[in-house]
Structure formats: structure tokens, C-alpha cells
Amino acid sequence: RLARLVHVVPVNDVRSATFQFVLPGQKRWWRSKPTHYLAHLIGHEGQGSLLTALKRRGLVTELSAGTALDEAGVHVFSVSMMLTEAGEADLAALGDLLFAYIGLMRQAGPDKTLWNELQVVSDMGFKFRPLSDSVSTASGLAHALQEFDAEVALSAGTRLWDYSPETIKEMLDCLRCDTLRVVLTGKSHASICDAEEPWYGTKHSDNPLSAELQSRWASAGGFPDLALPTPNPFIAEDLALRPPAAGAHASFPTRLDLDAARAKQSASKSVVTAYFRKDEDFGLPTAACAFMFYCPYSTESIGHRMLAELWCGAVQEELNEFAYEAQVAGLSYSLQATSSGMMLSVGGYNDKLPKLLAAVAQKMAGLGEVPEHSYGITRTILERNLTNAAKRSAPYHQGFLLERCLNHTPAHTFHERLDALQPIEREALNGVNRKLLNRCHVECLLQGNLSPGEARELVYSFLEPLGLSAHLEALPAAGVAGLPGGWTLVEREGTNPDERNGAVIVSLQVAEYDLDARCLVDLAAQVLGQRFFDELRTKQQLGYIVAASPYGDEFGFVGLRFIVQSERAPME
Numbered sequence: 001r002l003a004r005l006v007h008v009v010p011v012n013d014v015r016s017a018t019f020q021f022v023l024p025g026q027k028r029w030w031r032s033k034p035t036h037y038l039a040h041l042i043g044h045e046g047q048g049s050l051l052t053a054l055k056r057r058g059l060v061t062e063l064s065a066g067t068a069l070d071e072a073g074v075h076v077f078s079v080s081m082m083l084t085e086a087g088e089a090d091l092a093a094l095g096d097l098l099f100a101y102i103g104l105m106r107q108a109g110p111d112k113t114l115w116n117e118l119q120v121v122s123d124m125g126f127k128f129r130p131l132s133d134s135v136s137t138a139s140g141l142a143h144a145l146q147e148f149d150a151e152v153a154l155s156a157g158t159r160l161w162d163y164s165p166e167t168i169k170e171m172l173d174c175l176r177c178d179t180l181r182v183v184l185t186g187k188s189h190a191s192i193c194d195a196e197e198p199w200y201g202t203k204h205s206d207n208p209l210s211a212e213l214q215s216r217w218a219s220a221g222g223f224p225d226l227a228l229p230t231p232n233p234f235i236a237e238d239l240a241l242r243p244p245a246a247g248a249h250a251s252f253p254t255r256l257d258l259d260a261a262r263a264k265q266s267a268s269k270s271v272v273t274a275y276f277r278k279d280e281d282f283g284l285p286t287a288a289c290a291f292m293f294y295c296p297y298s299t300e301s302i303g304h305r306m307l308a309e310l311w312c313g314a315v316q317e318e319l320n321e322f323a324y325e326a327q328v329a330g331l332s333y334s335l336q337a338t339s340s341g342m343m344l345s346v347g348g349y350n351d352k353l354p355k356l357l358a359a360v361a362q363k364m365a366g367l368g369e370v371p372e373h374s375y376g377i378t379r380t381i382l383e384r385n386l387t388n389a390a391k392r393s394a395p396y397h398q399g400f401l402l403e404r405c406l407n408h409t410p411a412h413t414f415h416e417r418l419d420a421l422q423p424i425e426r427e428a429l430n431g432v433n434r435k436l437l438n439r440c441h442v443e444c445l446l447q448g449n450l451s452p453g454e455a456r457e458l459v460y461s462f463l464e465p466l467g468l469s470a471h472l473e474a475l476p477a478a479g480v481a482g483l484p485g486g487w488t489l490v491e492r493e494g495t496n497p498d499e500r501n502g503a504v505i506v507s508l509q510v511a512e513y514d515l516d517a518r519c520l521v522d523l524a525a526q527v528l529g530q531r532f533f534d535e536l537r538t539k540q541q542l543g544y545i546v547a548a549s550p551y552g553d554e555f556g557f558v559g560l561r562f563i564v565q566s567e568r569a570p571m572e
Contacts, residue, residue, distance in 0.1 A: 001206070003214065004181045007189040009203040011498075012388045015083040017094055018183040023174045025073040027147065030156050032164035034171045035077055039066040040118055041105055041228060042079055042098075045324035048227025050101045052321060056225065059087035059094060061377050077175070084380055088186050092213060095182075099220040102175050108228055110165035117232055119160040121329060124236065124349070126158050128284050177214040234329035234356070236349035239285040242451050245278050253277040253445060256455060271468045274444040276455045287448025288347035289357065289458060295341035295440045299476040302412050302420045308337040309417075310424065311432045313378035314370040319363050326356045333360055339410045340476050341440060350449045354461055361465040367433055375426040383421060390414035391495050395503035396545060396565045402492055403507060407481045408553070415495075441472045480556030483509045491570075501543075503565040507551075510559045517558045521550040525560060532562060542566050 002022060026035055043065035045051045051063040060081045068078035079098060081087070087094060132140075144153040152159075193203040253275040279287075298308040312335045316323075323333060331348030333356060346357055370378075393401075393414070405411045412420075442463065446455045494502065511517040529548040537546035543566025552558040 002181060003178050003209045005207050005209045005213075006181060006183045007193050007205045008183060008185045009187060009190050009193050010185050012392050013187060013384060014388075015085070015088045015186040015188075016184070017081045017083055017087070017091065018185075019079040019095070019098060020068060020181045020183065021077045021079075021175050022179050022181070023075040023077050023171055026067070026070050026075045029164070029167055030148070031161040032167055033160055034164065034167045035067060035075065036160070037110065037115060037118065037168050038077065038105075038171060038175075040114070040328075042101065044229050046229055046321045048225065049229070049321070050097060050226065053097050053101075053223060053225050054081065054087070054094070055373065055377060057086075057093065057097075058084055058373070058376065059090065059097075060084065061381050077171075082381075083186070084376075088184075088188060091182070091184065092216060095213065095217045096220045097223060097226070099217040100223045101226050102172065103221050104226055104228065106169075106172050110163075110168040111228065112163060112165075113231065114229060115160070115163050117235060119163075120235060122158055122160045124239070124330060126155050128286065128349075129158075177209060177217055180209065182209060232325045232329055234326040234331055234352045236285070236329065236351040238351040239349070241283060241285060242278065242449050242454075244280055245452075249280045250277055253447065256444075256446070256452065256459070258456060258459065271440075271471050272442040272444060272459065272463055274446065274455075274459050276445075276450070276452060277447045278450060278452070279448045285349055285351070285449050286347065287350040287353055287446065287450050289345070289353070289462075290445045291344040291462065292338075292443045293342040293344070293436070293440050294443070294472065294475045295436045296472070296476050297435045297439065298337060298341050299339070299410055302416060303424070305337065305339070305410075305412065306417060306420045306424060307428060307432050308342065308436060309382060310375070310378055310421075311367070311370065311429055311436070312337045312342060313382060314374045314429065315360075315363050315367055317374040317378050318367060318371070319359065322359055323356065326352070331356050333357075335360070335364075339408075340478055342436065347448075350454075354458055357458060357462045358465070361462045364433060364437070365465045365467060368431055370426060370429045372426060375429065379421075379424075383418070386414050386418040386421065390418050393495070394545075394565065395494050395499060395501050396505060396563050398492070398494060399503050399505040399563075402490065403505060406490065407483075408556075409477075409479050437466050437468060439470045439472065440468065441475060442468065478555070480553045482557065483507075500567050501565050502568075502570040503545075503563065504570045506562040508560045508562075509557045511557065513552055513554055513556055513558050518550070518552045521552070521558045521560055525550040528560070536564060542568060 023035065026033070042050060043063065045063070051060070054060040054063065060083055062082040063080065065079045066077070067075065069076040081094060083094075141153055144156060148156040189205075190203060193205045195205060196203050254277065256274040256276040258272065258274060295308070298304050315335055326332070326348070329349070329352065331346070331352060333344065333346040335342065335344050344360065346353065346360070348356075390413075401413060405413055444459055446458060450458070510521055525548055532548040533546050536542045537544075543564045545563065545565035547563045549561050549563070550558070551561055
């Protein structure tokens with residue numbers, strides 16, 4: 001059933017549109033993978049991309065493209081969009097831009113340069129892939145050998161061999177309204193959903209795609225801001241492994257000596273502490289860097305914490321076009337607000353790591369005023385995620401968070417964070433970057449295919465644009481409560497009135513944290529976990545989720561948690 005428009009009412013507060021095109025099965029083209037090329041272009045997030053055009057018009061917050069199904073000779077190619085309220089109300093505009101971009105791809109034809117880039121990235125990804133465990137490898141091989149020769153069983157699913165422009169054109173020609181099913185998901189569709197599926201009671205409707213929309217999309221075009229991707233500047237060129245360090249290889253990271261002037265250090269005061277360990281074990285041309293910012297500003301109140309979360313999200317949104325190219329080339333970064341400040345993580349092929357890190361630093365230093373469009377997208381995503389987490393989290397997840405908020409400081413529930421977010425306007429973000437950075441301490445950890453000199457230069461090149469100067473006399477206060485003797489019972493009603501399950505979490509606080517104690521509780525969990533599961537899940541059938549797990553809070557305690565989530569009343 002094609003050329004259809006399906007509406008679905010979700011459980012969570014989700015607004016999405018999925019354009020599903022039915023294509024011929026792709027397994028025969030495993031050497032050229034034409035839909036991989038289509039997904040790369042349609043799902044691109046750089047300058048001139050479909051996503052950028054949709055965001056600029058305030059219609060979507062996220063977009064992805066790729067294979068949803070490839071079985072029994074049928075391939076479903078899916079373009080999924082997370083929508084704003086404006087996007088949810090304007091399906092026609094979503095389709096206009098999507099089909100205009102498809103038309104641009106048809107007009108330009110397959111691009112050998114772009115395909116070569118994809119081939120290089122796929123070859124590097126396969127050659128330097130992380131090793132999987134033996135069970136997963138054996139299972140994957142057993143499946144792959146049903147379809148591929150032994151020589152390519154490991155690589156057939158990921159690598160590209162043959163450039164086939166004719167096949168790419170053939171698949172492009174299949175992206176039409178008569179091969180399309182559009183699925184709109186959102187709570188606003190409840191009034192038009194007249195059917196209910198029998199298993200989960202999901203309300204939905206299924207109707208023909210109107211002739212008006214089909215005609216409109218078939219002739220879509222005229223968007224000058226749409227453009228195909230340009231060559232990727234982040235493709236790694238230097239994949240050489242750095243020579244081993246002299247002497248015995250360090251088992252743990254060691255403190256990195258930094259130039260006092262460049263790192264804002266003095267004999268008694270420092271703004272940054274850096275640790276480094278060169279990789280001598282895995283032999284990969286990659287590196288990972290983590291920068292922990294301890295910022296008193298974000299710990300002063302929950303309002304400041306939410307400002308920090310919004311600002312970190314805005315930095316990532318502002319860098320999205322630039323950083324997406326890095327992601328395609330095997331690099332990644334994440335900037336997140338934490339209970340004590342911010343955490344920046346960057347990793348991937350070390351050759352172009354400095355380029356990405358420098359761009360992140362410049363944006364952090366320069367984003368003193370958040371643009372309206374970035375604020376709108378960031379706030380929409382954050383508010384939606386907090387709302388769903390506050391109202392729809394699984395009972396045992398709610399129990400984890402409640403326990404953390406009772407035992408840790410600072411710590412906040414999803415409801416508290418959501419309430420603190422509500423009054424914040426865009427103007428409140430003005431100057432937040434300096435409030436976070438002017439008084440902070442940074443701890444860095446660098447590990448991988450780097451020499452000590454390259455590690456130092458990475459630290460300098462990242463920190464210098466940030467303008468750090470004022471050192472902290474002490475890190476922001478944080479603590480974990482020691483539980484009193486005996487036992488303490490905490491009961492709390494769940495936040496989802498439709499949830500039929502409840503959860504019981506029993507936490508045993510064993511000892512203050514150190515490495516020996518952590519190893520002992522890990523071992524205890526291994527011994528007890530299977531017995532706990534067998535007795536409560538298999539024999540007594542108390543719940544579907546049954547687990548025993550260790551925990552460890554650095555500068556706090558180690559212990560064991562026993563978890564049961566069940567439809568039976570918790571007090572049973």
C-alpha cells in the first residue's frame with residue numbers, strides 16, 4: 001500500500017515525520033551500495049543541506065536518512081524528521097524541500113568525488129574498527145556467510161568497492177510519490193486517528209496521499225539555499241602511528257608538564273591540570289581527549305545549571321554544519337553541562353583532531369549571544385527530552401534518579417530541571433560563556449596516538465582562545481551521603497498514571513570508594529547476579545526486569561543494587 005499518509009498517536013510527546021520509499025532489494029548491489037550514497041546526501045547536515053534548509057525555516061530539529069528494512073527483495077529507504085510545532089502543521093513544506101533536494105540530486109547526477117570520499121571513510125572505518133567480543137564476531141560471521149563469500153564476510157556489510165552511477169540513478173528514480181508512505185507521529189493527531197491496532201492499542205489512521213500533495217511534490221523546486229556537499233576537509237591523511245616512548249610504557253596517565261605562560265600557570269596557582277598516556281596497545285591512529293570544566297557559576301543554583309545546559313546545546317547547534325563533516329570523517333565531540341560545570345569529549349583520527357578542537361574552542365569563547373534560531377532548536381529539544389523523562393521514564397529509572405537526588409549534592413530531578421527551564425528567555429543566555437569560563441578549573445585527559453609534544457599543543461590550542469585566567473581556590477562542593485545504620489525505606493508514587501509497573505530498588509552501601517573495594521563489589525555482583533535473576537525472575541517470576549549490579553561513586557561509596565520492576569505491587 002503506497003502513496004499513503006499514516007497518522008500515529010505516540011505514548012511519549014514526540015512530533016515526527018517519516019518519508020518511507022519502497023525500493024528494490026539492495027542485497028544484490030552489496031559492492032556498490034547505492035542507497036548508502038543517497039543516505040549520505042539526503043542525511044547530510046552541512047552547509048546547503050536539506051536539514052539546514054528545514055531548520056532555517058523553523059520546521060525541524062533533527063533529520064536522518066538510511067535503510068529501515070531490506071528483506072525478501074524489498075528495501076525501505078527512510079527519511080525521518082523530528083518536527084517543531086510549525087513543522088508538524090506544514091507537511092506540504094516538508095515534502096517541498098525533500099523532493100526539491102531529490103530533484104537537485106537527479107539534476108547533478110552521481111558525483112564520483114563524493115563517492116570516493118565515502119569509499120575512503122568506509123575503508124578506514126573497517127581497517128581501524130574496534131574489536132568486538134568473540135561471541136558477537138562468531139554470530140555476525142555465521143549470518144554473513146549465508147550471503148557472502150568467506151573472503152568478504154567481515155567487510156561486505158560496510159566497505160564500498162564499485163562505483164555504479166547507473167544504479168545510483170536507478171535508485172534516485174525510485175524516490176517518487178507512488179513509492180512513498182508518509183508516517184506522521186504526534187499527539188495532535190488523536191482526533192483524526194480512527195483505528196486502533198490490537199496488540200498495544202496504538203491509535204492510528206491510514207489514508208491515501210492526496211493528489212494535490214503528489215502533484216505539488218512532483219514539481220517541487222526553486223530553493224536556492226539547497227546545495228550538494230562539498231569536499232570534506234576532515235578526511236584523515238596522516239594515519240601513521242607515533243613511535244613508542246622511550247623507557248617503560250606507562251600503565252596509567254601521567255601529569256603533562258605545561259608551559260606556565262601558555263597554560264596560565266604559576267608556582268602556586270593553576271587554571272588547568274593535564275594528564276597524558278600514549279597508546280601502545282591498540283595500534284590505532286586515533287586519540288581521545290576529555291576536558292572537565294569545574295565552574296562555580298553552574299553550581300550556584302538550578303537556574304544557572306539550566307542556563308549552562310542551554311548554552312552547551314546552543315554551542316553544538318551553532319557548530320552542527322561544521323562538526324557534521326568531522327563526524328562523517330570519523331571524528332566526534334560532545335559538550336554537556338554537568339552537576340559541577342561542563343564536560344567536553346573529543347575523539348577520532350588524531351590527524352584532524354586539532355582542527356575540530358580549535359573550532360569548538362573558538363565557538364565557546366565567542367558565543368556570548370545565542371542567535372534566535374539556535375536558541376529555539378536547543379530549547380525545543382531540551383524541553384521535549386525533559387518532559388518525556390519526567391513523565392514517561394520507566395519506574396526503575398525514576399527510582400535511580402530519586403536515590404541519586406537523596407544521596408548526592410548537587411543533584412536535581414527531571415521535574416526540577418523542567419520547572420527551572422520554563423522562565424528562561426533567550427536574553428538570559430547573554431554572557432553565560434564568560435560566567436562559566438572566567439572562573440573555572442580545567443582537568444584534561446589525553447590518550448591515544450599522540451606524542452607528548454602533540455598532546456601539549458592540543459591543550460594549548462584549545463585553552464588559549466577560551467581566555468581562562470582566574471584560578472579557583474577550591475573546586476565546587478560535591479558530596480555523597482553516608483547511609484545511617486539499619487535500613488531506610490523511601491516510597492514515591494510514579495509520574496506516569498498509565499504505567500502498570502512498579503519498581504523496588506534495594507541499595508547496599510558497602511564501603512568508602514577505593515579501587516580494591518570497587519573490585520570486590522564487582523566480583524560480588526558477578527557471583528550474586530545470576531542467582532538473584534534465577535530466583536526472582538525465573539522461579540518466582542516477580543518481574544521482567546530483574547538485576548543485581550555494582551555501583552561506585554568516586555569520592556563517595558561503593559555498593560550493590562538489587563532491582564525488580566514488575567506489575568505486582570512493590571510491597572509484595
